Amino acid sequence: MNIRGIIPALVVVGVIFAIWTAAVIPMNAHLTADQAQRDGLVMTPEAPRDRQDFTGLTLAIKNPAIIPLTYTLTRPRLPSPHQVAIEMYETIFTKAPTSRRSLVYHGWVTLSATLLGFVIGTTLGVLLAVGIVYNRTMDKSVMPWAITSQTIPILALAPMIIVMLGAIGIQGLLPKSIISAYLSFFPVVVGMVKGLRSPDGMQLDLLRTYSANANQGFWKLRLPASMPYLFASLKIGISAALVGAIVGELPTGARAGFGARMLVGDQYGQPMVTWAALFGAAITAALLVAILSWIERRTLTRMGMGATA
Amino acid sequence: MDSTSVISAKNLNLTFETNDGPVHALKDVSLDIKKGEFVSFIGPSGCGKTTFLRCIAGLETPTSGDISVNGMTPDEARKARAYGYVFQAAGLYPWRTIGGNISLPLEIMGFSKAEQRERVNRVMDLVDLGGFEKRFPWQLSGGMQQRASIARALAFDADILLMDEPFGALDEIVRDHLNEQLLKLWARTEKTIAFVTHSIPEAVYLSTKIVVMSPRPGRITDVIDSPLPKDRPLDIRDSAEFIEISHRVRDGLRAGHVDD
Numbered sequence: 001m002n003i004r005g006i007i008p009a010l011v012v013v014g015v016i017f018a019i020w021t022a023a024v025i026p027m028n029a030h031l032t033a034d035q036a037q038r039d040g041l042v043m044t045p046e047a048p049r050d051r052q053d054f055t056g057l058t059l060a061i062k063n064p065a066i067i068p069l070t071y072t073l074t075r076p077r078l079p080s081p082h083q084v085a086i087e088m089y090e091t092i093f094t095k096a097p098t099s100r101r102s103l104v105y106h107g108w109v110t111l112s113a114t115l116l117g118f119v120i121g122t123t124l125g126v127l128l129a130v131g132i133v134y135n136r137t138m139d140k141s142v143m144p145w146a147i148t149s150q151t152i153p154i155l156a157l158a159p160m161i162i163v164m165l166g167a168i169g170i171q172g173l174l175p176k177s178i179i180s181a182y183l184s185f186f187p188v189v190v191g192m193v194k195g196l197r198s199p200d201g202m203q204l205d206l207l208r209t210y211s212a213n214a215n216q217g218f219w220k221l222r223l224p225a226s227m228p229y230l231f232a233s234l235k236i237g238i239s240a241a242l243v244g245a246i247v248g249e250l251p252t253g254a255r256a257g258f259g260a261r262m263l264v265g266d267q268y269g270q271p272m273v274t275w276a277a278l279f280g281a282a283i284t285a286a287l288l289v290a291i292l293s294w295i296e297r298r299t300l301t302r303m304g305m306g307a308t309a
Numbered sequence: 310m311d312s313t314s315v316i317s318a319k320n321l322n323l324t325f326e327t328n329d330g331p332v333h334a335l336k337d338v339s340l341d342i343k344k345g346e347f348v349s350f351i352g353p354s355g356c357g358k359t360t361f362l363r364c365i366a367g368l369e370t371p372t373s374g375d376i377s378v379n380g381m382t383p384d385e386a387r388k389a390r391a392y393g394y395v396f397q398a399a400g401l402y403p404w405r406t407i408g409g410n411i412s413l414p415l416e417i418m419g420f421s422k423a424e425q426r427e428r429v430n431r432v433m434d435l436v437d438l439g440g441f442e443k444r445f446p447w448q449l450s451g452g453m454q455q456r457a458s459i460a461r462a463l464a465f466d467a468d469i470l471l472m473d474e475p476f477g478a479l480d481e482i483v484r485d486h487l488n489e490q491l492l493k494l495w496a497r498t499e500k501t502i503a504f505v506t507h508s509i510p511e512a513v514y515l516s517t518k519i520v521v522m523s524p525r526p527g528r529i530t531d532v533i534d535s536p537l538p539k540d541r542p543l544d545i546r547d548s549a550e551f552i553e554i555s556h557r558v559r560d561g562l563r564a565g566h567v568d569d
Contacts, residue, residue, distance in 0.1 A: 202397070205368055210413075210417045210418065211387055211388050211417075216417050221402070225402075228402070287443070301402075304404050304405070305403050
């Protein structure tokens with residue numbers, strides 16, 4: 001990416017951080033005022049109950065002394081960017097990756113479930129797409145169900161899958177991967193069906209003039225033609241798989257993974273932990289998509305389609 | 310049927326059922342094409358020229374009438390690799406090199422690797438594309454791509470070449486050049502060529518026989534045997550004979566439009 005491409009992206013990130021930084025003041029104003037009062041500062045109004053009548057912003061304007069303090073609370077309602085950065089630095093770089101307090105450890109737990117689920121989901125998605133393209137019955141029957149499957153809220157479905165699989169003795173990685181696969185197969189089905197059907201009538205006629213069989217049509221025309229569509233789907237699929245793995249960790253009291261860290265941070269009043277896990281997940285997703293984009297570019301360039309990708 | 314006929318159609322009818330009622334794409338089309346002829350089909354869109362070519366190739370099935378290619382049904386002829394088909398667009402696979410595209414039919418038909426290489430080299434020389442084997446289609450001009458698609462149709466040595474407006478999308482200068490090359494190719498390979506076009510000069514310049522067609526229903530209105538010599542430089546198009554044939558084609562096309 002060149003400089004011109006980076007600047008707009010940086011501006012967006014800058015604006016988001018500016019809004020975040022500004023929001024810290026009103027969001028934390030009440031907590032900070034209570035803390036400052038305990039530390040001996042005089043607040044207006046003095047009674048904590050009266051302060052509840054004011055918005056965070058008004059309170060901060062009435063008591064400008066608390067403004068810098070809103071950024072340094074140990075248990076803020078909204079942590080400031082630098083607090084999250086420090087938490088991430090400590091849990092990523094200063095803890096052994098095998099430690100339960102390391103974000104790398106929790107990241108790997110989620111990532112392994114994500115990757116397994118992604119592989120299952122992609123395989124299933126490609127197989128279903130081939131079935132849909134080559135079989136009329138599957139074309140009519142599978143697609144509506146695939147669409148219906150995605151309208152069920154995954155948050156409602158995930159605990160059921162985990163509990164039921166747990167009841168028959170399947171625990172750990174696989175149940176989470178199944179939720180990942182459930183979310184990631186769908187974009188692959190849709191993309192691959194479109195991709196396998198992308199050759200136009202003329203290209204299909206050309207093969208007919210060679211008396212090519214269905215097998216040759218698949219391997220020599222439909223499959224290579226679907227590659228650009230497949231990669232677009234894989235990039236959506238892998239982010240969906242990561243969300244699936246995290247959702248799989250949330251409702252069941254998992255002890256490890258990004259989902260577990262988010263829940264722990266929430267339940268024990270450690271917002272920095274939650275936010276660090278959130279950013280960890282976002283960075284993981286970005287890296288996964290970046291890796292797929294790189295593979296996409298390499299593959300399509302080698303296939304002579306780099307110019308169009 | 311004449312013993313030297315390669316393609317023979319007798320009272321061919323083809324009706325497409327559409328939502329607006331039946332469409333007579335071909336009505337009572339009878340035509341004999343002899344070995345080594347260069348036959349052009351010319352007419353406005355909807356006259357059935359492409360449909361007729363597709364019937365020869367077995368890509369469409371006539372509603373009634375007889376058609377034979379090399380004495381076989383079109384389906385049998387196709388399985389016997391009787392013809393190579395060149396479409397309106399080059400339709401090269403973007404993920405294959407030019408050499409890879411030309412060897413596509415050879416792979417499908419099960420030629421050995423060594424034979425594939427030998428044939429690819431031979432037909433690439435035939436269309437003046439020697440040295441471009443490793444290039445990808447997007448690295449070639451439109452005219453070169455269409456030449457590659459002709460090479461692809463020649464690769465498996467079919468006696469008949471069916472060409473459906475192969476130069477329709479190219480500019481006139483490129484088209485002139487390709488027409489000249491096609492005539493040389495035809496002289497060298499002695500193939501039978503059926504060529505669909507809607508350019509009068511192209512049809513007259515290339516053909517030994519010009520079939521004029523008109524629409525609704527698609528039918529043949531005139532068949533002109535060209536008196537032009539086989540050896541045709543580009544400037545033959547300024548000769549009196551050439552202009553005379555062009556007039557006859559134009560009159561034929563106009564007559565077909567009377568009922569519009």
